[in-house]
Amino acid sequence: MTPFGQRMRELRERHGLALKDMATALHISSAYLSALEHGRKGTPSPMLVRQICGYFGIIWDEAEEMERLARMSDPRVVVDTSGLTPKATLVANRLAGRIATLDEAALDRLLEIIGPG
Known part of the structure; x- marks a missing residue:
């Protein structure tokens, strides 16, 4: 959802x-x-x-x-890291690979880190 x-x-x-x-x-x-x-x-x-x-x-x-x-509700979001640092690409790929396994507490922590949209 x-x-x-x-x-x-x-x-x-x-x-x-x-x-x-x-x-x-x-x-x-x-x-x-x-x-x-x-x-x-x-x-x-x-x-x-x-x-x-x-x-x-x-x-x-x-x-x-x-x-x-x-x-902010596109369920098939694409993160374009072209032109960014290799670390940004690594973060995007790790998040994509693990998003389904994160619990609510972990998602809340991530939202705190990235701030409001």
């Missing part, structure tokens, strides 16, 4: 909405909406993020947060 998918699911569940009803209201397939929630689809388009915000009546800071979460 991506940060955007998690937030969208929280909103949907808080409002007591079935996934298929939300998908129908947004004029998208329930399969696509489910894939977004579960992180099996890439970053949603800015238009879809605005539709979702409108659907839930989200404005201002919360809408900006949804847009930020969407930008």
Whole structure:
């Protein structure tokens, strides 16, 4: 699940909405909406993020947060280290190889080190 998918699911569940009803209201397939929630689809388009915000009546800071979460929710991220130091490439490759084995505490430590996005 991506940060955007998690937030969208929280909103949907808080409002007591079935996934298929939300998908129908947004004029998208329930399969696509489910894939977004579960992180099996890439970053949603800015238009879809605005539709979702409108659907839930989200404005201002919360809408900006949804847009930020969407930008940071590509489940197939690529790290381009061309032109960087060999150490940067090593870090990127080690992280790619080990990301699935890191527990929540380790992920929290990494987020502390790299700071806010």
